[in-house]
Amino acid sequence: MLQKDFYQRADVVQIAKDLLGKYLITNFNGQITSGMIVETEAYAGVNDKASHAWGGRVTERTKIMYQQGGTAYVYLCYGVHSLFNIVTNQAGIPDAVLIRGILPFEGLDIMLHRKKAQKIGAGFGIGPGKVSQILGIHFSVTGTPVTILDADEAAKMPDIWVEDRGKEIPDSGIIHTPRIGVDYAGEDAALPWRFILK
DNA sequence: CGTTGGATCTTCT
DNA sequence: GAAGATCCAACGC
Numbered sequence: 001m002l003q004k005d006f007y008q009r010a011d012v013v014q015i016a017k018d019l020l021g022k023y024l025i026t027n028f029n030g031q032i033t034s035g036m037i038v039e040t041e042a043y044a045g046v047n048d049k050a051s052h053a054w055g056g057r058v059t060e061r062t063k064i065m066y067q068q069g070g071t072a073y074v075y076l077c078y079g080v081h082s083l084f085n086i087v088t089n090q091a092g093i094p095d096a097v098l099i100r101g102i103l104p105f106e107g108l109d110i111m112l113h114r115k116k117a118q119k120i121g122a123g124f125g126i127g128p129g130k131v132s133q134i135l136g137i138h139f140s141v142t143g144t145p146v147t148i149l150d151a152d153e154a155a156k157m158p159d160i161w162v163e164d165r166g167k168e169i170p171d172s173g174i175i176h177t178p179r180i181g182v183d184y185a186g187e188d189a190a191l192p193w194r195f196i197l198k
Numbered sequence: 199c200g201t202t203g204g205a206t207c208t209t210c211t
Numbered sequence: 212g213a214a215g216a217t218c219c220a221a222c223g224c
Contacts, residue, residue: 041216050216061209079207081217098216129217139208181216 002162004147007069012088012095013193016042017174019086020197021167024102026135026160031110033135035125036167038197039101041179043085045094050185053094064143065094071149072160074132074142081129082139086146086162100180100194101126104134111135135160173198 002022009015017040025034043051052062052075064073068091077083089095102125104111111134112120125134132138137160146162148155176192183189 043216052216057210059210075216076206076208078205078215078217080205083216085216100216127218133218179216184215 002147002164004068004070004149007086007088007147008090009069010089012044012097013042015088016040016097016193017169017195019097019099019162020174020195021169023105023163023165024099024131024135024160025106025163026137027157028136028159031107031136033104033107033110035102035104035106035131035135036197037099037101037162038103039099039126040195041098041100042193042195043096043098044193045089048185048191049188050179050182050191051094051096061142062094065096066092067143068149069095070145070147072137072141072144072146074137074139076139077129082132082137083128084132084135084137084160098128099131100128101196102131102135169197 019037019040022037023034024037046056048054053065061075065087067087069088071087073085073087073096074082085096085098087096104125114136115134145158146160175196177194178190179194
């Protein structure tokens with residue numbers, strides 16, 4: 001499991017790239033599902049117009065982004081989809097990485113059941129709404145940790161976490177493009193902060 | 199195959 | 212009261 005020092009680094013763009021090829025795992029009620037992360041987007045704090053926390057806005061929803069790195073930030077989009085992000089950097093700095101796509105790995109039958117699908121076709125697991133759906137992530141889990149944040153050795157395992165299973169990703173294997181659905185963000189909409197594993 | 203619009207509800211103005 | 216870090220099925224070509 002990735003430790004909090006991975007998430008609490010200052011460079012959210014680097015973290016978004018580092019997360020490619022890692023495995024995102026959930027365990028809700030003993031139902032374990034996982035997949036390899038193949039698409040991410042970086043959202044960089046108060047200076048990023050595309051971020052919910054742009055300009056230092058703090059609301060009931062966005063206050064989660066100001067927690068320490070290693071916290072899950074999940075929120076409802078279009079009233080239909082839960083989008084899963086991992087908060088990065090130190091407490092007080094609202095950086096986050098949106099997980100946009102995974103390659104399903106474990107618990108395929110559970111994923112199919114959650115998605116009410118018969119079989120896994122092309123694009124299964126690609127898209128932030130679908131990632132949350134097949135992994136069973138609901139927006140109510142926002143604010144829960146994705147790693148051990150306390151020094152306490154008795155700290156319990158999180159329901160959601162990320163593992164490094166040794167896959168090396170060379171820079172040449174990463175495609176970077178502008179982020180999706182953030183046209184309202186002015187010049188920040190053009191930042192190449194969406195990362196895709198080939 | 200490209201385009202369109204409906205679903206659906208929290209959050210902020 | 213309006214908009215949103217989306218998805219998918221239904222249409223039209």
